[in-house]
Amino acid sequence: MWPLTKPNNIEIELLESVVYIGPHTRTNPIIRGVVRVSNNRTSHIHILNILFVCNIKTKYCYNNKFSCDKKSITGDRLTLFCSHRKPLVVNSDSATQLSFEMLLPSEIPETINCPQIHVNHHVILDVEYYYNQRKLYQQIRKPVIIARLPDCRMLTGENLLEMIDSRKNESSWCQYRITIKKKAAPLGSLLPIQFEIAPLILGVKLKEIYVQLMERRTVVPDVDRVERTTQSCFFIYPAKNSPFQLPTNILESPWETTVEYQLPSKMAHSTETYQNFFVNHLLLVSLVFQVPESENSTKHTTKSISFSSSIDLLHKHTTNVTRLPTYHSLVSADETIHRHTINLDQPPPDYNAVI
Numbered sequence: 083m084w085p086l087t088k089p090n091n092i093e094i095e096l097l098e099s100v101v102y103i104g105p106h107t108r109t110n111p112i113i114r115g116v117v118r119v120s121n122n123r124t125s126h127i128h129i130l131n132i133l134f135v136c137n138i139k140t141k142y143c144y145n146n147k148f149s150c151d152k153k154s155i156t157g158d159r160l161t162l163f164c165s166h167r168k169p170l171v172v173n174s175d176s177a178t179q180l181s182f183e184m185l186l187p188s189e190i191p192e193t194i195n196c197p198q199i200h201v202n203h204h205v206i207l208d209v210e211y212y213y214n215q216r217k218l219y220q221q222i223r224k225p226v227i228i229a230r231l232p233d234c235r236m237l238t239g240e241n242l243l244e245m246i247d248s249r250k251n252e253s254s255w256c257q258y259r260i261t262i263k264k265k266a267a268p269l270g271s272l273l274p275i276q277f278e279i280a281p282l283i284l285g286v287k288l289k290e291i292y293v294q295l296m297e298r299r300t301v302v303p304d305v306d307r308v309e310r311t312t313q314s315c316f317f318i319y320p321a322k323n324s325p326f327q328l329p330t331n332i333l334e335s336p337w338e339t340t341v342e343y344q345l346p347s348k349m350a351h352s353t354e355t356y357q358n359f360f361v362n363h364l365l366l367v368s369l370v371f372q373v374p375e376s377e378n379s380t381k382h383t384t385k386s387i388s389f390s391s392s393i394d395l396l397h398k399h400t401t402n403v404t405r406l407p408t409y410h411s412l413v414s415a416d417e418t419i420h421r422h423t424i425n426l427d428q429p430p431p432d433y434n435a436v437i
Contacts, residue, residue: 093118094132094207094224100399101226103192105233105354110185113226117162117207119170120177126169129210130162132182134226136190139200140358142301142310151303151358160184169211191359192230192397196350198299198312199359203228229397230354232266246365246391253387255373256281256333262365263340266394268401270347272321275367280336283373285382287332290370293318293343295395297350299361318343345395352395365393 096115103111113134119127134157141150162180163170170178194201207222246262256279263274279288295316300309320326324342353361369387374380 091120092207092209092220092222094205094222096205096224096226099227101186101228102231102400103190103228104231110188111190111228112183112185113205114183115181115205115224117180117182118177119180127163127209127211128169129164129208130170130180131164131208132160132162132184133157133206133208134184134186134203135206136187136201136203136228138191138358140301140303141198142303144303144305149303149305153358155187155190157184157187190228191356192351192353193226193228194350194353194361196299196361198301199350199361227397227399229399231400232394232396246393248389248391251387251389252282253385255283255286255371255385256387258369258387260367260389262367262391262393264393266396267345268396269345269349269351269398271345271398271401272324272342273318273345274340274342276338276340277369278336278338279333279369281333283377284334285332285374287372287382288328288337288369289372289384290368291328291341292366292368292370294366294368295346295349295393296364296366297361298364299350299359301359303358314349316346316349318345320344347398349395351397352393363393363395364390366390 094115094117096113098114101111101113117130117132119130136155138153138155139150141148143149160182162182190203191201193203203226205224205226207224209220209222211218211220244265246265248258248260250257250259252258258280259276259278261276261278263276267273275293277291295318297314297316298311299314300311302309321342321344326339326341329337350361352363353359367389371385371387372382373385375383
């Protein structure tokens with residue numbers, strides 16, 4: 083018998099390294115994978131157990147001191163192999179594979195790492211074997227990402243994403259409408275924003291457009307159940323492949339443009355409201371104008387218009403699942419016949435020949 087000393091003797095391969103959970107769901111997600119055991123000499127294994135663990139760590143200030151809470155959520159232990167009388171023999175010239183499928187705990191929080199909140203998930207494999215009449219133990223950890231899918235209501239008819247619309251608004255110098263093309267967007271993706279402006283007086287000039295993301299990280303410790311919120315502000319800018327230029331002259335007619343803004347990838351994503359924490363985001367759009375002080379005045383003053391709305395920023399691994407796939411064109415009859423290798427040039431066989 084040979085001890086399993088090398089780390090590559092046992093490995094966990096997950097069918098899906100990212101497990102998606104739906105919003106507001108109470109169902110148990112499922113994780114699937116394979117455990118591979120190999121060694122350069124014949125070995126005997128007595129116990130193989132696998133366990134899912136969610137570690138939650140929150141930081142906050144209590145009584146003018148920094149405090150930290152740690153919690154763990156574990157699933158049911160899944161036994162892949164257990165036998166002391168007849169151990170699992172792993173030959174030196176082959177590898178042993180054990181597949182598994184396990185239910186994860188319901189209502190587990192999603193994976194997130196930010197200054198006040200850390201939630202990590204792992205699949206842990208425990209191996210017990212004997213060497214020289216000594217009981218030996220080995221543990222392998224495999225990280226898993228739990229990512230939340232957007233609200234199902236964001237998928238509307240004809241595969242159109244639900245939008246954020248300010249509707250038409252009117253100030254004393256212009257009418258405006260701001261449309262954010264996505265109500266939920268993954269980190270690192272593009273966020274299209276449409277601007278529509280119509281001047282109501284002469285001499286109105288659009289000077290600047292600012293777009294900001296306000297991040298609010300809230301921790302609710304069990305010691306007093308009082309919310310503690312920390313905020314961060316991020317400016318976002320047009321993507322490199324989305325040229326954007328403000329009108330250089332005074333607005334004499336309605337002006338409209340759509341700009342794709344690049345969302346940052348290194349910030350916390352939004353979460354649902356959990357027992358001890360939640361993260362949400364606010365999108366703030368500011369339009370800065372230069373307008374005359376009075377009707378016939380040559381002097382100008384600076385005015386601003388702001389529009390804000392909550393936005394759901396998703397985990398970056400949800401980039402490919404926030405939109406339904408496009409439908410392919412209908413398969414023609416000739417293609418169907420070709421796929422099934424049907425030859426219409428020959429008549430069908432005689433009935434008596436096939437029974």
